[in-house]
Amino acid sequence: MDYYKLRIVKNRLMQFLVYLALFSALVPLFSILYEVVVKSFSAINIEFFIKPTPTVGEIGGGVANAIQGTLITIGFASLIGVPIGLMSGIFLSEYSESKLSISIRFLHDVLSGVPSIVIGVFAYALITRSIGFSVTAAAFALAVIMIPIVTRTTEEALKLVPMSIREAAIALGIPRWKTIITVVLSSAKRSIITGILLSIARIAGESAPVLVTMGFWRWWFAGLNRPVANLALNIFVFAMSPFENWITLAWGSAFVLILLILGISIATRVFTKGRC
Amino acid sequence: MKSLQKNPFIFSNLNNIKSISRLKNYFKGDDIFKLVNALFASSIFLLLGLMVYELIKGSWLSIQTFGLNFIVGTKWDPAVSKVFGALPLILGTLVTSTIALLIGIPISLGVGLALSEYLPKKIGFIVSFFVELLAAVPSVIYGLWGIFVLIPFLRHHVYPYLQIVFGFIPLFSGTIYGGGVLTGGIVLAIMIIPTVSAVMRDLFSIVPISQREAIIALGATKWETTKIVISYARSGVIGAVILGLGRAVGETMAITMVIGNKFQIWPSSLFDAWYTMAAIIANELLEATYDLYISALINIGLILLFVTLIINILARLIVWRTLKLTRGIARE
Numbered sequence: 001m002d003y004y005k006l007r008i009v010k011n012r013l014m015q016f017l018v019y020l021a022l023f024s025a026l027v028p029l030f031s032i033l034y035e036v037v038v039k040s041f042s043a044i045n046i047e048f049f050i051k052p053t054p055t056v057g058e059i060g061g062g063v064a065n066a067i068q069g070t071l072i073t074i075g076f077a078s079l080i081g082v083p084i085g086l087m088s089g090i091f092l093s094e095y096s097e098s099k100l101s102i103s104i105r106f107l108h109d110v111l112s113g114v115p116s117i118v119i120g121v122f123a124y125a126l127i128t129r130s131i132g133f134s135v136t137a138a139a140f141a142l143a144v145i146m147i148p149i150v151t152r153t154t155e156e157a158l159k160l161v162p163m164s165i166r167e168a169a170i171a172l173g174i175p176r177w178k179t180i181i182t183v184v185l186s187s188a189k190r191s192i193i194t195g196i197l198l199s200i201a202r203i204a205g206e207s208a209p210v211l212v213t214m215g216f217w218r219w220w221f222a223g224l225n226r227p228v229a230n231l232a233l234n235i236f237v238f239a240m241s242p243f244e245n246w247i248t249l250a251w252g253s254a255f256v257l258i259l260l261i262l263g264i265s266i267a268t269r270v271f272t273k274g275r276c
Numbered sequence: 277m278k279s280l281q282k283n284p285f286i287f288s289n290l291n292n293i294k295s296i297s298r299l300k301n302y303f304k305g306d307d308i309f310k311l312v313n314a315l316f317a318s319s320i321f322l323l324l325g326l327m328v329y330e331l332i333k334g335s336w337l338s339i340q341t342f343g344l345n346f347i348v349g350t351k352w353d354p355a356v357s358k359v360f361g362a363l364p365l366i367l368g369t370l371v372t373s374t375i376a377l378l379i380g381i382p383i384s385l386g387v388g389l390a391l392s393e394y395l396p397k398k399i400g401f402i403v404s405f406f407v408e409l410l411a412a413v414p415s416v417i418y419g420l421w422g423i424f425v426l427i428p429f430l431r432h433h434v435y436p437y438l439q440i441v442f443g444f445i446p447l448f449s450g451t452i453y454g455g456g457v458l459t460g461g462i463v464l465a466i467m468i469i470p471t472v473s474a475v476m477r478d479l480f481s482i483v484p485i486s487q488r489e490a491i492i493a494l495g496a497t498k499w500e501t502t503k504i505v506i507s508y509a510r511s512g513v514i515g516a517v518i519l520g521l522g523r524a525v526g527e528t529m530a531i532t533m534v535i536g537n538k539f540q541i542w543p544s545s546l547f548d549a550w551y552t553m554a555a556i557i558a559n560e561l562l563e564a565t566y567d568l569y570i571s572a573l574i575n576i577g578l579i580l581l582f583v584t585l586i587i588n589i590l591a592r593l594i595v596w597r598t599l600k601l602t603r604g605i606a607r608e
Binding site: 008010011014017018020025026032039087090095098104106107110115116121124125126129133175178201202204205207208212236240247251254257269 | 305309313321323331389407409414415417418419423497557561562573591
C-alpha cells in the first residue's frame with residue numbers, strides 16, 4: 001500500500017515539475033514582450049521614424065536611416081537568396097529521384113547549423129577584405145543565412161501538392177517544366193511566400209554578421225560599396241553605449257524589430273492555419 | 277516523384293519514333309529546366325566549399341605563425357607582443373555552453389513532455405506557438421533584455437541568496453557584478469530552450485500510441501507511461517541535446533552583451549566575467565588593424581566552423597535515425 005502511495009506522489013510531483021518547466025520557459029518570452037513595449041513607450045514618436053541617428057550629446061533623433069538601411073540590406077539579400085533557395089527547393093522536391101538531392105539536402109541542413117557569426121567572417125574574408133565594409137558584404141552574408149531556410153520551406157510546400165494534380169497536368173500533354181511552373185508552384189504559392197517571409201524575419205534580426213561585414217553606420221545610404229545603418233545592429237551599439245538617449249533608442253528599435261518579426265511569424269501562422 | 281518517372285508518356289523511348297520529332301522539341305524544355313534547377317541547387321557545394329577555403333586562406337598566416345600553439349596558447353596580446361592563443365576562449369565557450377545545457381535541457385525536456393503528453397491537444401497547439409515565437413526573437417533583443425532586465429534581477433534577487441547558501445564553495449564566492457559566466461549560461465539556456473524543446477516534442481509525439489497503451493494496461497501511472505515514452509525516444513533526445521549544444525556554441529550577440537568580455541584563462545567564480553570565441557570575433561574583427569591580428573580572428577572562426585559542423589552532423593544523424601526507426605516501427 002505504501003509503495004502505491006509513493007507512486008501516486010511521484011506522479012503528482014513529476015506533473016508539477018513538467019508544468020513548472022513549461023512555465024519557466026515561457027516567462028522570458030512574456031518578460032521580453034512586456035519590457036520592450038513598456039520601455040519603448042517614451043522612444044516612439046514621430047521624430048523616431050523620420051530622424052536619423054543622433055550624434056553624441058544630441059537630444060532626440062530617430063532610426064529612420066536604420067529602417068531605410070535594413071530594408072535595403074534585406075532587399076539586396078533577398079535578390080540573391082530567394083532565387084537560389086527557390087530553385088533548390090524545386091529541384092529537391094520535383095527531382096527527388098536524383099542522387100544529387102540527398103547530398104544537397106544534407107548540406108542545406110549543415111549550412112543552417114553554421115553559426116551566423118561564422119557566415120559573417122566568411123563574407124568578411126570574401127568581400128569586405130577586397131571592397132571594404134559595405135552593404136554588399138552584409139547582404140551576401142544574410143543571403144547565405146536565407147538560402148537553407150527558403151530551400152527547406154519551398155521543398156516542404158511543394159511536397160504537400162498532391163501528386164494527382166501533377167498527373168492531371170501531364171495527362172493534358174503539358175510538359176513537366178510547365179506543369180511545375182504553372183500548376184505546382186501556383187498551388188503552393190501561399191506556403192512558399194510564407195517561407196520567404198519567415199526567412200526575411202530571420203535575417204532582419206541578425207546582427208552578428210552585419211557587425212563584422214559593415215559595422216555601425218550613423219548616416220543614410222551612400223552607395224552599395226559603403227555601409228548602411230541597421231536596426232538590429234543599432235540595438236547592440238546603443239545598448240552598450242553610456243548615453244541615456246541612445247539606450248532609449250535601443251528599446252525603440254527593439255520594439256520596431258519585434259513588431260516586424262513577430263508580426264510576420266503570427267501573420268504567416270494565421271495565414272496558413274499552422275500548416276507550414 | 278517515382279510515379280512520374282515511370283509515366284510511359286514522358287519517358288517512352290522517343291528516339292525510335294522519328295515522326296514525332298516535334299514532340300522531342302516539346303520536351304527539350306524539361307531538360308533545360310531541370311539543368312537550371314540542378315545548377316542553382318548545386319551552388320550549395322560551391323558555397324560551403326568556398327566558405328571552408330576562404331576561412332582556411334584567411335587564417336593561413338595565423339596557422340603558419342602559431343601552429344598548434346594557437347589552440348593551447350593562453351595569451352592574447354594584439355598590442356605589444358602580438359601573440360595570440362585561443363585556449364581561454366575555447367574554455368569560455370565550453371563552460372558557458374555546458375551551463376546552458378545543464379539549465380536548458382531539463383526545462384526543454386519538461387516543455388517537450390508538456391506539449392506532447394500532458395497538455396490537451398488544443399492548448400498544446402497554442403503553447404507550441406508561443407514557444408516558436410520565443411525562437412523567433414532575435415539574439416540581440418535577448419542581449420538587450422539581459423543587460424537591462426535579467427542582470428539587475430539576478431544581481432539583486434538571485435545571486436546574493438545563491439552566495440549565502442552556496443558561498444562556502446569557491447565557485448559561488450567573489451564579487452557579484454551581475455554580468456558574467458553564470459548570467460551568460462542562463463541567457464544561452466533561454467535561447468536554446470525553444471529549439472531543443474521543439475525537437476523533443478516531435479520525437480515524443482511520434483512514439484507509437486501502442487507503447488503507451490501497453491504500459492497503461494499494466495496499471496502504470498501517467499509518469500510511468502511518460503518514462504517509457506522518454507526511453508523509447510532516448511537516442512533522439514541525445515541528438516536534440518547535441519543540437520542545442522551546437523546553437524549555444526555559436527551564439528554571439530546575446531552572450532557578448534552579458535558575459536563581460538574579459539580575457540582570462542579561468543574566472544575566479546561563476547559571477548566573474550569571461551570571454552567566448554564568438555564574442556571576441558564580434559568585438560575585435562572591426563578593430564583589427566594588421567594582418568596577423570585579422571588572421572587570428574578568422575582562425576577562431578575556422579575553429580568555430582569545424583566544431584559546429586561536427587556537432588551538427590552528429591546531432592542530425594542521431595535525430596534523423598531515430599525519427600526514421602520510430603516511423604518504420606510505427607508503420608508495422
